[in-house]
Ligand SMILES: Nc1ncnc2c1ncn2[C@@H]1O[C@H](COP(=O)(O)OP(=O)(O)OP(=O)(O)O)[C@@H](O)[C@H]1O
């Protein structure tokens with residue numbers, strides 16, 4: 001399904017509902033993977049509505065848009081983020097990306113081909129929801145991480161997203177991060193409940209029939225997060241020892257171990 005060379009894990013960070021913390025998780029997960037010695041690039045795959053550069057206080061002069069249009073080379077637009085990872089910024093305000101035509105899809109695959117092999121991880125910070133563009137970007141990934149919060153609407157939208165991924169892309173495994181939990185253990189409980197619903201209602205046509213939800217961990221709700229976002233700093237730099245910081249490190253470790261086990 002993915003186009004990268006062996007050795008590069010392409011991981012889409014996506015969600016059903018918007019604003020649940022994908023970009024925050026993608027940026028800090030990247031920093032955590034760097035701390036573990038991995039080479040990481042985060043691609044702002046929220047094409048047309050980018051904001052990863054804002055979270056990371058980067059000032060791109062050109063973006064993926066110019067690369068796709070053929071006026072810049074990839075190396076000219078990739079930036080270095082504070083956490084030691086690379087960022088491929090996207091542009092904002094380009095309505096054309098809400099529906100990707102065949103030509104844009106081909107060009108986007110070309111970008112993935114070029115990036116493959118240079119990094120251990122390509123993290124794709126996608127937009128929210130089951131729009132064509134989000135699903136197409138997700139289809140280029142080896143692994144999917146769905147971010148949800150405990151809000152019933154976010155869990156319902158996570159279910160919808162997982163269902164579409166199973167039916168359209170025959171995904172038999174989806175990783176889950178539950179962000180903004182108010183009680184310790186809430187993430188695992190919600191994942192188990194969601195797994196029951198998935199088992200009951202989704203038949204992906206795969207040998208196992210359903211989709212396995214791999215719980216990567218939960219992140220507490222904490223004012224430190226909006227503070228870090230407002231000050232445009234990585235939480236792993238401003239508060240690495242906080243509960244949120246520790247949970248991000250745990251999630252990165254679990255993701256890396258799981259992918260390593262799958263590749264072995
Ligand atoms: N663990 C948390 N605790 C408290 N607030 C949080 C937490 N995680 C995220 N937030 C808040 O949610 C806001 C939205 O996060 P973020 O931009 O990462 O979401 P997103 O899923 O990428 O949104 P979009 O769908 O618009 O791309 C953050 O700016 C932050 O204020």
Ligand SMILES: [Mg+2]
Nearest residue numbers: 022023046126
């Ligand atoms: Mg985002």
